[in-house]
Structure formats: C-alpha cells, structure tokens
Amino acid sequence: MKKLNYILAAFLVMVWMPSKGQTQKGSVLIKNATVITITQGDLEDTDVLVENGIIKKIGKGLTANNVTTVDAKGKYVMPGIIDAHSHVALDAVNEATAPITSEVQMADVVDPYDIGIYRALAGGVTISHAMHGSANAIGGQNITLKHRYGTFNPEDLYMKEAPRTIKFALGENPTRVHGRGKNIQPRTRMGVEAIIRNGFNEALQYKKGWENYQNESKQKGATPIPPKYDGRLQTLVDILDGKVIIHCHSYRADEIYALINTCRDFGITNIVFSHVNEGFKVAPELAEYTMGASVFADWWAYKFEVYYSTAYNAAILTENGVITSINSDSGELIRHLYHEAGKTQRYGQLSDQQALELITINPAKQLGIADKVGSIEEGKQGDLVIFNDHPLSVYAIPQMTFVDGVKYFDIEEDQNDMRISVSAMETVEPIFLKEHDHSCMHGVDFFFTNFGRNLFEHSH
C-alpha cells in the first residue's frame, strides 16, 4: 500500500510539473517593491517588468497586458543570487585519476532531478557554477547552470551563453590524492606548481604542432600528417588563448602567489581564486593580476591549510580592490548565501551595497556573465528574488524566485514535497542525518579512509 502511495505521489508530481521541452522564458510584473538594483542603487516603491525572460523596464506605475502581476509592497527585490562555487546537480564530482584531467566536462554529469536545485532556489540562488572537485591540480571543465528546476533534460539547465571555465586545485587535496594516495607527483606545493607549469609548456608545444601542420597544409601539394588530437592539451591551449576562465581551489598565500606568477609567465589573466582563505595576505597581488577571489564567509580550521584564516577575509579583499564573491561549495550553505554575505558586516563592517555585490554582480564578473545577470537593469535576464525583509537581515525569508521571468519558487504556493523523481523501488524513504554530497572532495574520500579517521565532515 505504502509502495503504491509512493508511485502515485511520483506520478502526481510529474503531472504537476509542466514538461519543458525547451528553455522557458516568462513574463512578470513585480510592483511597489524596494528594488535593490546593485548597479544603480536602491529604488523605493518601484516596479520591475520582465518580458519573455528579459528585464524590459524598471520604474514607477508600470502596466502590462496579459502579464502576471505580483504585489511586492513592503518587500525587497534583488537580482537572483549567483554561487561561483557549487557541486549541486552533479552526479559525479572528481575524476581523480590523474593530476591533470582538463578533458573532463561537468556538463556530462548534470543531474536535473537533484532536489538541491530547488533548495537553492528557495534560498534565492538562480545560478550556480557546477564545478569539478579539487582532487587534481588541473581538474575538469565546469558548467554554469541556471536553476530551471523541473526539467528532465540536463541541457535545459546549462547557461549556454556563459563562457567556459575550468577547475584548478592547489595544496592539501591534490597532494593528498596523488602524492600520498598514489605515490605520484604532486606530493608538495612544489609539485603542484610544476605540474601546472609543465602542463602549460606541453600545451604550447602541442599548439605549435598544430600550427606547423596548418602552415604546411597551406603549401601547394603538401600532405602533412596532423598531430594526434588531445582533448587534455587542447583545453590547456584554450586556457592560454584566453577562452577559458580558471577557477582555482586554493587556501594558502604561498600557493596563490605561486600560481599568480605562473599565470603571469604564460600571459593568463582569466583566473579566479576560490576558497582562497589566505587571500587576504596577498590581496594587493590578487587585485592587480586576477579576476578576484571567491571565498567562504567564515569557514576555517577544518584542515591545517585553513588554520591561519580570518572571517575578515572578504572585507580585507574588498577594501583592497579585489573582485570578491562569497560561494557555498555546499548543498546546505547554498540555501543562505544572503546570510553568508551578511556576515561581512559582522566581520569588517562592509556596507549593504558591498555585501550584496559579493553574491550578485561580483560572482557574475568572475563567471564572465556580468553583462547578462548579476544586477537589475533593463536588458538583463529576468533572474529575481523577492524577500520579505532586507536580504542581509537574519530574519529575511525569500518569498519567490524567478529565472528568466519564470517562477520556480513560491513560498506560499509550492508543495512540501518538490521532488521530480522518486524511485519506484523505494519503499521506505531514507533519512539522512547529514548531507555530505556537493562538496569538493566528493568521490575521493576513499583516499582518506586509511588515515583512520572520518574526513567526511568539512572535507572541502
């Protein structure tokens, strides 16, 4: 009987969820709100009109025909929150088989059924950067997702207009997985630096091989043999050519500085440092040479390389002119990034404007999508969140979340059970006392089990 109930429930959910063959664009008119535009100040008692997925107009007394109107009097509207470091909606995280796996694509393992997407929406997050894990010095290529929850097609979640990005990782994780786990380089921070440097040098050679082949092909009557295609090296060439943004898992100032130097040597400027707990120590360098830092609000001491951290990191970076964002790296934290941003007011007294930039326009810049999202401006995509209170207040509760003008979260209307997939084999729903998915070291914990301790907690 119970089993039947479950099957029935699953069926009902599927019927309820509109099937979305293609990416939906919606229209909505939000009225009388305090509009936190991020780029053009806060506008009191203002309307925002989204038409066909795009913000058409911001102003007072707007009207529109045949468009759903939401009265947001006394409420706050802000741009959809953007998480520059997430592992939500991924089936797998680490391809921990070599120190460089740049050929791997996270787009191949996007899981549209993950309830984590809906939970993120309920926290106002409309875009997440679904990243490869931190097991390898150079990991896989990430995918920027728009949280169009309800689709069964992974491709509907892709933010297709976002540029390519790739995961790098420094410090304890790659040295533990490869050096200590497999007895191959890198075992030290020297090794990590060398692996990356060698990778780029090899990529330059590879590029030259193709250039030679192309030049030779142009000559009359020549039939040169093309070099063997190598997805791994080709991706590194694309990084060198500025087509791919590096997002690098990092903690200590020395390793951050070393990679800045490597990038400068190879003319790479498209690099964002992620976690970057000791970024505050090299804030002037990060400001001068990189696309910034994406940090935790207050995480520290969960491993040795974050022991000398400070919760004032985001504030120090911001005051030093580093483009700074706050990310989650967690299926739990992603649900309250607005609260995490608020912590920069406790630790460093950032202004409301500075604090909110950390979860909107700044991560948008770091993902190369700031011309499309990250602020409420006419012409930008209609990704919006309505809060019942100022979003930096601990008492603020997201009320509705829109992606491309389509409402994906409504605190009043949504059902409690928002799964879109239930296994018919499941007779008893499992109860999980802790959630350990969605983290950087997902899938490589077996490398740690022989250390005789449980590293499941805080293994980022």
Added chain:
Amino acid sequence: MKKYKAIIYTMAMALLPLLSQAQQFDGEFIKPRNGKFLLQNATVVTVTKGNIEKGSVLIVNGKIEAVGKDVPAGDAEVIDCTGQFIYPGLFDGGGKLGLVEVNSVPETQDFSEIGNVTPNMQALVAINPNSEAIPVTRVSGVTTTLANPAGGIFPGTAALINLNGYTPDQMYAGFKGIILNFPTSARRSTWDRRSDEEVKKDAEKAQKDLNDIWGRAVKYHELKAAGGELKFYPEMEQLAKAVTGELPLLVEVNAATDIEVAIKWIEEKGVKAILTGVAEGWRVADKIAASGLPVITGPVLSIPTRQSDRYDAAYTNPGKMAKAGVKVVIRSNDTENTRNLPFNAGFAAAYGMGKEEALKAVTINAAEVFGIADRRGSIEAGKDATLFVSSGDPFETRTQIYHVFIDGYRVPMSNRHIKLYQEFLERSPGLEK
C-alpha cells in the same frame, strides 16, 4: 659633590647591562581582567524580567551586584553603553569546541576514544583552554558551550564550560551529562550505502546491545549498593551515575521513530534524560512535549533529513517543538564556528519560533536544562556576571559586539581573526616594496 656625581655615574653605568637585558616589546598584551565594572545607560535585556531602558548593570567579584535604572558607580570602572544593549551570555547546547583544534589533523582530535562503551571518558579533561577557537568564539557573545565526546554508543561524559580560564576547572560551568547515541534507523549520511534491511538489522542489534549494557550497569549498581566488592569496572562505575540519576543522559536521537522509541526507553528505565539532536522532532513534537523531556536541537542551518520534506524543515523544527510545549535549547553542533550559534537562533526565530523564544533557547532555557538557572541564563542581581554588550540584536549579522564579560572577567575583544584583520587590511609593504 663631584665625587658624589662620579659614584652615581659609575653605579648607573654598572646597572646599564642589567637594563638592556630586559627585552623591549612593541605593543601590550591585553589579558582578561577582573574588577568592579558599571555598565551604564544601556537597554538591559534581562530575558526573565523584560527590558530595562537606560539601565545599568554593576559587576562586582564576578557577580551581578545590581541591575536597574539608577545604580551608583561607587568605585567601579564606568563603561558608557549609551545606545547599546546588554544581554546575558549565550549558551551553545553542544559541539566540540575545546576538544579539537584542526578538524582533519588526528593529533588534534580529542573527542573520540577507542571503544563502543566509554562513558568514563571525560570531555572536561581534554578541554584545551588555549584553543585558538575559544577567543574566536567568545567575542560573538557565546560564552558557554557544552563539549561533547563522540563515537560509540556511550562515547563519554560531556561538560559545560565557560570560554574563559587557563585550566579546565576554571572553565567548568557546573553541568555534566553522559552521552548516549541512541540506536538509529536512519542513515548516517548520504554516503551510507547500506540496504534498508541492513539498516534495520543494525538498529535492532544496537538496541539489543544498549539494553544489555544498561542491564549490566543496573546490576553493577545494585551489587555495589548491596555492599558487594566488585572488580574495577570504570565504564560501569560511570554509567551507574546515570542509573542513580546523579548524572543525566544526553540522548542523541534524530529520526522520528527513534525519538519515540527513545522516549519509551527513557520512561521504562526511569532515567533523567535530555534529548539531543532531535532533527525530526517536529514530526513527533506532541509526544516529546507529553514526555516532558527537554530538547537540545541543532544545527538549525541544516538540510532536511528527507528529500520529500519541505525545504525549511530544519529551520522550522525548533519553533514547531516550542509551540507544542517542548523546552527547547539550540546548539550549533560546531567547533571552530560555534560563533554561528546566534545565527542559528536567528533562523529559528525567523522561521516560526519568534525572537523572544529563540533568545530564551540560548539563554534561560539552557541554564534551566543544565540545572544552573540560579546562577545563569538571565541578567538578575546575584547571578554570575556572564554577559555582553552589543550595538543591537545579537542574532543580526550587522550587529557589533563591544564587550564580553565571563564570570566578571572583562575578556579582550581580540583573537587571531581580528589580529590578522589588523595586520592585513592595509598590508605594508603593499604591491611594491
């Protein structure tokens, strides 16, 4: 006269090497400082007796000597708190602060012993008073935390500590409890790949083990009470204290059905108990309320236990239990980020508990559950001077904490995080040397 001067000169020259031996340091180290303090002209949030506008609190010898509108300063050091707020020190109902320094470094982990039944392992013994995380925590207004051992079915004895002092005994806040990790039908985590059948079997076996262990403890106590001479058995010696009610059991239990089983078990055995964890308490809130057992719950900032649950199930849990009539205490269940306890209370407040009840959950309720409400949990004359001064609501992230007093000691508003901020906000040299 000249001769006289010459003698003084020679003597001074002779003293010079001595003087130069005393090293010269820059800056001054600020230590926790005891004394008489008058915190003047603040809004005093007493918790138990409403708010006092433009009120003052007089601290003498570690105690609150007076609270009210016109308290004379006498010879006390006056601290002007105009426009500020005074709150009682916040309690965190459970975590590992003091028992671990760096989570992934086993040499610094002192919360989990070898063995399944180790109730005699005393958290208080392993508290490191000099943990970097302690000053990091207390500047948030969290002054008192429960240090929980972890591991087997009876992993050890938890201890309540105040976050100031140089020995565990100076920190001890007057409560101990024996932890019982109640057998669970839930999965440990999303990594737990056991089949439903295996989960069920393991839970049944654990339940049998528990009853067996408990039976032995009861037997041990009976024989000893009858004057029997028993072989030294430290585990049973400690568990017997739970049998007699000398120490309460802290029963960690989370899944709804397990909570019901635990309540029955506690009633059957007639033990003094506090339920901890209680993640699915909202499912059986009425039954918990009927049992009269107090609850320590959290972290509030967690994901729901079931995928089918409403997204805010963990946020609303404390409020739902409180509404049903359960006495609720909130915990962070954290170590280095125990400072997030007030934000956990803030989320509970926002999601149904209300600000007043959430404040109680981290002050007076905790003091009552730990049996120290005569000394702690509110701002009243005669209670311990463990309190803090803030710019406003301590649950709000924008609020600044200005002063923290623990047992009358004014603790320095500094720690590693703050020192790094002071050093690196404007680094010297900057980009160019």
